[in-house]
Amino acid sequence: MIDPTISNAIVYGCLYAMMCVGLTVTYLTTKVPNFAHTDFVVIAIFSSATTFILGNFSSPYLTVPVAVLTGGVVAVLMYLLVLKPLTKRGANIVVLMISTLAVDIILTALIGAIFIDYIGTTYGRILANKGYYLFALNQLPDFQIFGERGILLVAPAVLVLMTISLNYLLKRTRFGVAMRASIENPNLAKVVGVNVERVYLVSWFIAGALAGLGGGLYSIQSPTPQATSSFLIVDIFAGSVLGGIFSIYGAIAGGLIVGISETYVIRVLTVLVNNTYGFEAGAQLDAFQKGIPLGIMIITLLIIPRGLASVDWRGLLRRLK
C-alpha cells in the first residue's frame, strides 16, 4: 500500500488541477477572477452527495455527472444573470470582481438554505439513519482496488482524460478555434462571424462543469464542512496564479503543485516538529496548512507574476546547460 500522505497529495493535486482549469477558463473569457468559483464546487458536492444518499445509489461515482451538470448550470446562470449584463454596461474589472463577491455571498447562503436547512431538516431522519449530516458532510464511501482507495486511480485518470479532451477541443474542433479567437480578440472574432456570446456561454458551462467534476470527486476524498468554499478559494487561486492565470496548461500544473505541496509539506513538517518537540507541537502545524498555498501565491507574485506559463523553459534549460 502506498503511503497515505503520498496518495492524498496526488489526489488533492488532481482535484485542484480540475478546479483551477475551470477558474482559468472563466478568467480567459470574462477577464475577471471569479470569487464564486469554489461555490460552484461546493454546490456540486452537495447536489451529487444528496442524490447519492437519498437516491440509494451503490457508489458516489455514479452521481458525479450530477455534480458536473449542477456546476455547469450554476456557472451559466451566473454568466447570464450577472456578468454578461454588467459587461454590457461597461463595468470595469473592479466592479466585476465585486459582483462575483456578491454571487459568492448569494450562493453560500443558497447552499445553506437549500441543502443544510431545507433538505437537512426535511430528510433529516433518513440522512441520520444512514449516518450523514449535511451541515458537515461526511466523506462518501469509496471502492477498493488492489488494496488502494479507488479515488487514487480515478482522480489521475480523470485528470489525464480531461487534459486530452480539452486539448482536442481547443486545437482540433471548430468550437475550439472559435473559442481561442474570442479570447485572443473578441472584436476580430465577431467580424469573421464567430458568435462570441455563445462561445463565452459554453466556456462558462465548461468552467462550471470542471469545478463540479472536481467537487464530485472531492466529496469522496474528503469531508465537506460548511467553510469548504472559503478555504478552497486559497488553494484554487494559488494554483491559478502559479500557473499564470491566462494559461489552461499552467493551471493544471499549478493545481497539481499546490495540491501536492500543501498535503506533503505539512506532513513532512509535522513529522519533523514531532520528532524534535514532541507530538503536541506537530499537531498545531495543521492550523497553518493554508499558509502553503498562500506562500506559493506570494512567491509567484514576487518572482514570476505572470506564472509558470510565462517562463521561457527552453531558454532556462539552455542556460542551465
Add this chain to the structure above:
Amino acid sequence: MALDASLLSQLVTDLTQPAQLFCLLLILSLTVNLEFGYAGIPNFGKVLFVAVGAFVAGSLSYRLMIYLLGLKGADIFAFQATFVPQIDAHLANHPLTAIGLAFFMLAIGAVLGGLVGFLSSYPAIRLREDYLGMLLLASGEFFNYASQAYYPFLGGAQGMTSPSPIFSLAAFTGEQNLAVLGVLAAFALAVYVYAEKVGRSPLGRTLRAVRDSEVASEALGKDNVAIRRNVLIVGSMLAGMVGVLWLFYQPYIEPGTIGSFTRQTFTFIPFVIVILGGVSNNRGVLLGTFVYLVIIESFSQGTTYILSQGYSLPVDLSRVQAVLIGALLIFVMLRRPQGLVPEKPTLTIKRSKLKEMVDNLMRGGSSDLAEVEKEAKAE
C-alpha cells in the same frame, strides 16, 4: 408625562445598538471608500485587517489582565467564564487601568492593521488590481482559518471573550451602552471629517487621477505605487481600529470563516454600502450606511412579526437576508451604478467666487481670479 419619559428611554435603549452598529459600519465603509472609491484599490481583505486588530488586541489584553491580576489557570481559555467577570470588575474599579487598556488595544489595532496592510499588499501592489484583490482575499481566509485552528491564540473554534474596558469603565454612569456609543460616535465623526478633508484636498484629486488614469498621473510625476501603498496602510490602520472598537461593542471573538468575523460582514457589506451610497463620495457613504441599516432592521423586524403570527420558514432567515443583500448589490450595479448620491467634481474654488468669475466673464471681463479680486478691492 411619566409615560412619555418611559417611552423615550425605551426608544433610546432600542436605538442604542443600531446606532453603535451604524458608527462601526460607517468607519469601515469610509475606509473602503477611501481605498476603492477614491483610489480604485480592490481591498477584498478588509476582514483580515479588522480581524487582526480584534484578535490580537483581544488575545493580548486578556493575557495582560490575567498577568496584572495574578490569575492562575492551566488553560486560560477554559477559565474564561470566571476570569473575564473578574477582569471587568477590576476595570470598573480602576478607571486608569481601563483607559490605559483601551488605548493599548486601539494602538495594537492601528499598528498591526497598518503593518499587515503593508505586508499583505506588498507582493501585488505593483501588479494589476485583480492580483491584489485575489491576494488580499486569500490572506484574509488564511488568517481566519489559522486563528480558528491554532488553539493557543484564541481558544480554537469556541473563541474567547475579550476584556471590555469602555463598557466596564462606564459602570458608574448606569448607561454603559450609551457611553460606548459616545466613544464610537466620536471615532466615526473624526474619521468622517478626515475622509472629507482628504476627499477635498489635492491628495483626493490625486487619488482619483490614480484611479481613472494611471498613465496620466504617472506622466504628471505621481508615484502610483507609493500612493496606493499609503492609502492601503491608512485604510488598514483604521480597519484594525474598527476591529478593536468592535470588541468594545461586542467583546466576543469567534474566529473562523463562519465565525463572528466573516468575510461577509467585514469585506462585503462595506462594499455594498459604498456602491449603494455612491462611490468616492463621503456623504453618499453616510446615506448608504443609513439605508443599509434601515433595510436590515426592517427585514429583521418584519420577519420577527411574520414568525410571531404563527408562520414558519423552512430556512434560516440570515441566509435569506444574505441573498437579498447580494441581489440588491447586483441590482444597484446594473440599474444605478453611480449610487444614491453620484460623484461630483470637487470644487477647488469657493462657489461664490466661481459665480463671481462667471458673472465677470459674462460682462466681458477677465476670468482670472487675481484680477477679479483686484477689481473687487478697487470697487
